[in-house]
Amino acid sequence: MREAPTRLRCEYRDDPLNVDTARPRLSWWLNDPRPAELQTAYQIQAASSATALQAGSADLWDTGHVSSSRTVNVDYQGRPLAVGDRVWWRVRCYDSDGTPSPWSEAARFELGLAESDWRARWVAAPLEGSPVAAVPAPLLFCDFELPAAPRSARLHVAVLGAVRLSLNGRAVTAEAIGTDRDLGCAPYRSYDVTDLLRSGPNRIAALLGDGAWCGHAAGGPRQRGGRRPMLCAELVVDAGSSPPFRLLTGDGWQWRPGWVLQADRDGGDIVDGRQFLSGWDEPGGCSGYPVDLPESGLVRRADPTPEPRVIACHTAPPPAQRRRSPEGRTRLRYDFGRSITGRLRATVRLAPGATLAVRYGLVEPVGDGAVSWSDAEDRYTGRGGEPERFEPGFALHAFRVVELVAEGEPFDVVQLEAVEVGCGAAATASLRCDHRLLEDGFRAAVRTLDQGLLLGPVRGPSGPDRRLQPVDAPAILAGAAAAVDAAAPFGFWAETLSGAGGAVPAASGDAAAGDTALDGWLPCLWLLYRCYDDRRLLDRMYPAVQGHLDRCADRWTGAAAALEVAVPDQLLGTARYAFALSVAARMAGVLGRLADLEAHLASLDRVRGAFRRRFVTAEGLLAGDAQLGYVLALETGLLEGDEVSVALGRIEAQLRRDGFHPALDLRDLGLLLEVLTLSGRVDLAYQALLQTTSPSWMHAVTAGADLLWDAAGGVPGRLAAAGMAGWLQRFLLGIELDDDLTPERNAYRRVRVQPRPPLGRAFPAGAPVRDIAGHLDTVHGRFEVAWRITAEAFELDVLVPGNAGARVVLPDGSDRLVPAGRHHFAVPLSGLSPAVAPAADIPVLREVSGGR
Known part of the structure; x- marks a missing residue:
């Protein structure tokens, strides 16, 4: 084989520092451009240092020549690994003639902490807000000494809330990291902080904000996750001595009030610059009070999701408006000309004690261009004198227009930038097209997924669109798999949703309710297998799948007989239950559980028969005549014979009646187009796709919008983005998963x-x-x-x-x-x-x- 393998990954990630399994899975890309070339064998070497690996000393693992064409999720089977062990590995492949390739470049991974490995305690300040009011974000810090400059150092951090970390005055993370209240665990991240430490005195410091844990989240009240933010951290330093030096949160840590009076991702930041304490994060920079040592009751788990990152900084244009109100306030409005997720960075000159408020708004891309202002704003109180820089450290906003409102004189804007933040997931697709609208739409979809998939907000107004709703997850994952690298974050989400014990939320799976958590969770498991070959996740989650189906069966039986449940809800719930059964049957087949496969197919036959008796008229119409009902019935194969053509006819009639605008939520538009396409009505799919008036995907794109959102329907833009990216990739460009479910053909093999x-x-x-x-x-x-x-x-x-x-x-x-x-x-x-x-x-x- 001529070229060395590339894109070496461990657990779908590049060189991860916190792998949470003792048998991580390794993957690589074959790198041979010759026609019809195959991998017939591989050899993996793993060593405890890069030097040893380079010298050919594979002291951890050497597979030798392994006859296999597998390149995805090969289990590590070398020497047992302990917490903190570091592994450097490489691979070479053998072609169809048995010729080996050169060795790949070395990749690495490190074993993270399991819950039983944590020694650190949770720490917090004795400050609690209320459901309506915040308290100042505390400063947490601890001084320590190192006998020598470190050879290596790792910092493991779990936070309930949001935190900005520093070591010796230098930032550990570029953005605040935080925890969503609905994960059911405390995710932790790991950092290589070797270059931030030094021999002698050091200080670790944290500015601890409410974040989505106890601040506003999803448009609701505060404190739905907890009453105050908490931090848990372990610093492990190899300074040449044995055992390694460890610094743990707990006794010896101190706190003091900070100058950030509100640190709320959705509600905005309030900062009093007069209280800023210079040098507080340097060794000996300030003193404080002993921290509290609360308990969280949550399991700490390694977080594989990409970290938020700054994508770009956009310099503000000249203000579109400048006016002074009778109350003495100066108002400046700036239009950046594009939708941005992030925050404003402002260098301004203010009068002592004067307050600057920053409002954020989005512009309706078509129509009269009215600004939709967010109910969240950032506020800064100045020290006065020299120019001061204000940049919120915790809030995230979706905006195109900002308005600065300042009290008193002088007020001068020295510099203004929009800081654009994304989720950090790598783009995995491209599309070039001679139809400008479709090319722009795909680009906008990928950008929307990057900014909205993991961060949360994709619109200005607070609301449920700021979080990943489980019912939306399959549509988002299906589209994300066609545009961004989503394997690790969605796998993590699927596992955390199921809970530590493999149970599913009690409220999930109500066949009459339809939009429930497990309507999204179960198909996501299947998509993770189909797109990323994650069979291990199927194995681990299958008992929870069975439990979910049992509850669905009980609730479906009751809902079908309940007169108080509306017929459309019964119909949609039954269709979704049938879809769950069909997905579970395929899972059982892949896992070799033949008895379960037969049982699921028998249940599916019963549900299909019940559906047709209850909801299909003699003319082949569905009760309620809802477009979504026809779409789901066709997708799940609930109709037979002429009923299929009748359903397609009704969808066509409804589309023509409504000017080819869908009579369903934009979250389901991708499903509608898929059903039309697979049913041979590509013409209808194109006509619905290319509509440019609301509601449609292209409504905003026609006006040059580079983010997708639908304020009128309250639908998260990432749903439209996922549906658009998925259909364009699968059916316009034409790259789809093969129907063959065998391991040799799965996951785009x-x-x-x-x-x-x-x-x-x-x-x-x-x-x-x-x-x-x-x-x-x-x-x-x-x-x-x-x-x-x-x-x-x-x-x-x-x-x-x-x-x-x-x-x-x-x-x-x-x-x-x-x-x-x-x-x-x-x-x-x-x-x-x-x-x-x-x-x-x-x-x-x-x-x-x-x-x-």
Whole structure:
């Protein structure tokens, strides 16, 4: 094999510092551009130091020659690892001739702390706010001495609230890190802080804010997670002595009130610059009072989610408005020209004791351009004199327009920047298109997912769209898998939602209620297996799946007989229960639980029969005639024979009646387009996709919006983003998961390449899209697809990565299995009828070796 493997990862992450399993899984990409090349074997070496590995001394693990084509989630099976152990590893692959590749570059991982390994205690200040009012964010700190400069140092941090950490006055994290109140655990992160420590006196310091734990969250009252924020941290330093030096939160830590009077992610920051204490985070910088030592009752778990990061800083344009009110307040309004998630950084000159308020607003992208102002704002009280810089440390806002309101004179703006913050997940896809609206829409979708997938807020007004709602998770994950690297964060979310004991929330799975937590949790487990080959998660969570289905069965039986439950709710709940059964049946099949597979399929048959008796009329219509009901019934296979065509006819009639605007939430628009596409009505899917008036995905894109949101419907923009990214990737570009569930084909090891170009009599004005190109990075490598419609033919180019394959399906219905390499196909348009090619007149499928 000519080239060394690339993209070495452990538990779906690059060089993680807090792996929480003693048998982590390793993955890599094959790196061989030769056609039809496969991996026939691999060899992994692991060592306790980079030097040893480079010298070929694999003191932890050497697999030797292993005959296998597997490159994803290979279990570490070397010497048993202990907490804090560091492992450097590399891999080489053998090609179909048995020739080994060069060794890869070294990657590494470190074993983190299990709950039983923690020695640190939770610490907090004796300050508690109320459900309506905050208290100042406390400063927590501890001094310590090191006998020598550290060889290495790791800081493990769990927080209930939000925290900004520093060592010797230097920031540990670029952004505040925090905990959502609904995780049911205390996630912790790990940092390499070797360069922040020094021989002699040191100080670790934390500015501890309420965050979403005890501040405002999801538009509700404060303190729904806890009454005050808490911190738990362990610093482990190798300074050349044995055992390593450890500094733990607990006795010896101190606190004092800070100058941040409110530190609230959703509610905004309030800062009194007059109380700022310079040098407080340096050794000996200030003194304080003993901390409290509360108990949290939560398990600490390694957090694999990407950290928030600053994407860009945008310099403010000249103010669009400047006016002075009769009360003596100066108002300046700035329009940054694009939607931003983040905060404002302002350098201003204020009168002593004067207050600056920063308001944030979004602009409706079409219509009269009215500003929708957030109910959260940041406030700063100045010291006066020299210019002062104010940048909120905890709040996150979605905005395009800001308004500065200042009291008194002088008031001068020296510098103003919008700090744009993203979730840190790597983009995994691209799309280039000759239809500008679709290309802009995909770009906006990816940007919306980056800013809204993990951070929470994607709009200005506080509300439930600031958090990941479990019922929305499958739609978001399906789209995220087509655009960003979502395996680690969604796997973590799926496990934490189930609880430490593998139980599911008691309120979940009500068949009559429909939108419940487990309606999202169960299909997410399946998507994580299908997209990322996470079989271990299926194994671990399967007992909880069984428990969920048992509760669903009981509630579905009761709901179906309850007269007080509305028929539409019964119908939607029954359809979702059937979908859960179908997903569980596939899980059981993959896990080899054949008795469960048969039981789930038998239950599905009973539910399907009950559904048709209860909700399908003699004419094939559904009770309630709701568009979402038809979509779910078609998706889950609840209809038979002519009922399918009747359902499609009703959806078409409803779309035409409403000008091709969906009669369902935008969260379900992706599902609608998928059902239409897979049912052969690509024409209807395109017409709904390309609508530019509300409600539609393209409503905002037409006006140049680079974030997607729907204020009128209150629908989170990330739902629209996920649906749009998913459909464009799967059906426009044409890269889909293969239907084969065997391990050798799963998780994009073999893909289905089937673009749905706008061809046929349904497009009398011609194809609205004629030229597409893009890629998708998967756990098995990068797939590239490009297609175009010329005057003579439909042409398709496909790049399949090494060790993978593809089933290519062309518009005439012909298909072919192709191995790794570049492939070019062409179908003459003359061979296609206005609709589809007749079965007896299939045009010749041509492949040109070596591509174009």
